[in-house]
Amino acid sequence: MNHTLELLLNHSSVRDFKETTINRNIINIIIKTAQMAPTSSHYQAYTIIGVEDVMKKHLLSDIAGGQSWVKEAPLVLLFCGDLYRANKYYRNIDSKVLSNTELYTVATTDASLAAQNAFIAAKSLGLDGVFVGGIRNNVELVSKEFKLPDLVFPLFLLCLGFSKDEIKTKIKPRLPQAVIHKSNFYNSQNDDELIKLYDMKVKEYYKDRTSGKIKDKWTERCGKSLMEKTRYEVGKFFRSIELFKS
Ligand SMILES: Cc1cc2nc3c(=O)[nH]c(=O)nc-3n(C[C@H](O)[C@H](O)[C@H](O)COP(=O)(O)O)c2cc1C
Secondary structure, eight states, rough: OOOHHHHHHHHOOOOOOOOOOHHHHHHHHHHHHHTTTGGGGGGOEEEEEEEOEEEEEEEHHHHHHHHHHHHHSSSEEEEEEEEEEHHHHHOOGGGGGGGHHHHHHHHHHHHHHHHHHHHHHHTTTTEEEEEEOOGGGGGGHHHHHOOOTTTTTEEEEEEEEEEESOOOOOOHHHHHHHHHHHHOOOOOTTTTHHHHHHHHHHHHHHHHHTSSSSOHHHHHHHHEEEEEEOHHHHHHHHHOOOHOOO
């Protein structure tokens, strides 16, 4: 197996970091790889903000519901969808088009691809980390704190650092391939049975990882998670942009 495959197939998020700071050259190369991700129509509709200020890290950690790794990670990158540049620099556009969910999707996809490139690059350099979408608990506050202009919206953090753990966390099992990879058309005929089996596998995984404290099945855990963070405000925030009101 080559190094890239090994890296991808052995992924697990890391939330416990050493204090070791990350060298500026490494940060630059990580950002460069993010920029080389494919981007819809060459729009490059995202902005990455490096969070160096300790107070800002603390604030983000609080907004994310007290996720300690946000304040402890030596490198925190805030990924934002960015349609501000489109409005300002793309010639001869009707700004109304930017309110379309299509453009929200474009910017979010661009930012996500850039972020995953950055994550893989960082991992290839010996770093580890985790994405944090918990900051969308308060998009308005994040936006204010980071002086995001209209048409720039916070999406998630990428928290990076050197892992404290000597032993790697067990890989979290993914859905059976047949559930997510269909041939020629969407056929969910066998999914119920496969998901039932997968539920048990995930239950075992959590039991093992938490010494029996968590015994949730995948379907239970995802349902709970979804209802704990409905975040209706995210859509409201996007639609509240001054430009979209006229
Ligand atoms: C966009 C995004 C947002 C995420 N937000 C959080 C978060 O707020 N807190 C957290 O601990 N993990 C977060 N994660 C990590 C996921 O929980 C994790 O990737 C998933 O459970 C699979 O586990 P694994 O990465 O260890 O394989 C996020 C992942 C993604 C892709």
